[in-house]
Amino acid sequence: MAEFRLDCLYEACPIPLLKAHKKLQQMKIGDLLILETDHNCSIVNVVDWVKKQGHHVDYIEITEGQWEIFIEKQK
Amino acid sequence: MKIYNKIFKNPWTYRTGAVLLATFNILLFYTTGRMWRVTNGIVSIGAFILEKIGLEPSKWYYFTTYRNIDIKTSESFLANPYILLNLAIILGALISVLLASEFKWKKIKSKKQLGFALLGGVMMGYGTRLSFGCNIGGYFSAIPSFSLHGWVFAFFMLVGAWVGSKILVRYLL
């Protein structure tokens, strides 16, 4: 089980989602992806999309206005 | 604390947002006789700045012929209430983000990002003058006012978004 990290700080809206999508395709089932973002929309946008794809997902806020989204690839 | 978190911390559903935005637009129309628009105010600020540096935008064809701006003939551009509305939206968002303790200055990442932001902004701004309104005045308020241009705008905005997505995936990712 590998762990990947994606730095999406200061990126505007669809970029975090697109980067996550690209990265997820390269990963194996069971791998973990940590996505760092400070875009307020991403925690809804990315989380909803990942859920819809059927992966496990959750997020925490690490400082004011900055989040880490955890994704576990399922399929 | 639980209620506070529910209202001010956790994101609302899109559906809640939609119902509230529609309600506010109806309220605005009911109380002032005006619908929600964004670009109108921004053009007024721009025209005011041009006036300050010595140009005469009030003599432009757009202002003399169409008077699509919400001020009376003798008033200054700053009297446009839509300027106030735009400032209020910024302050409202700031209040909401501070109450959630999620405010953070987000700096510009790269020159490329800056360049695309400038290009995108100018394209949007120019587009609004051709099509009488942005995504609010030309779409969110235009379709409920039964104007055909709202529907045409919506369809071609989808085409535009498709073109934009292609550019985005190609150059920005």
Next chain:
Amino acid sequence: MSKAIEELKLKRQGQFKKRSSQVPCGMICIVLAVAIYALSLQISTNHSTFWIIGILIGVTLQRSKFCFSASFRDPVLVGSTSLLKAIILALIISTIGFVAIEYSNSGGSESLDWIKTMGQVHPVGIHTAIGAILFGAGMVIAGGCASGFLMRMGEGFLLQIVVFFAFMMGAVIGTWHFEFWDKVLISNSPTIFIPDYVALPFATIGQVIILLFLYFLADWYDKKNSIMSM
């Protein structure tokens, strides 16, 4: 929830100390908003209404992360339409609300035409298409539509302040060029107000039915869950 994520969450959560609260700053901003409201009340009630509704719109946009740009982009980019469906719902509500205002103001007779004179009714033609394509492409690459960049300026995005000034520049240049476009395209285009062709009650019902149809179409598209164009 998966075990791996739970472990990771606990591990990462422990590494950061308790966050400071920004609520006091928020309170100061609320006081500022109320103060400006009181001031504008003395100038005109019209302006103060604009102010207070603007604040409410700003809060709603930020809390629900409402993004028009995403509603058009996500169906194309990732095949998700949850935002588009929300906007269609808002359009249905506004349609009904505007018609209700029309009737309450004109007392049932259609002679006043409140919506037609005060609403967003403008010429439609090729210029609409050109403008909309420019706008649509622009909002996706700038990362925010007109309401979106206002909201994100409040959230502290320096990039969106750049977008704001670029937008203003573009809009002013467009205003300046307006004479050219008017002579070439706009003055030849008709202004089509749908209730001029079909009576208002039918136009209302028809529009709601079309919007409902689009809503279910969007719902079906979302379930198909396609990822195109990637």
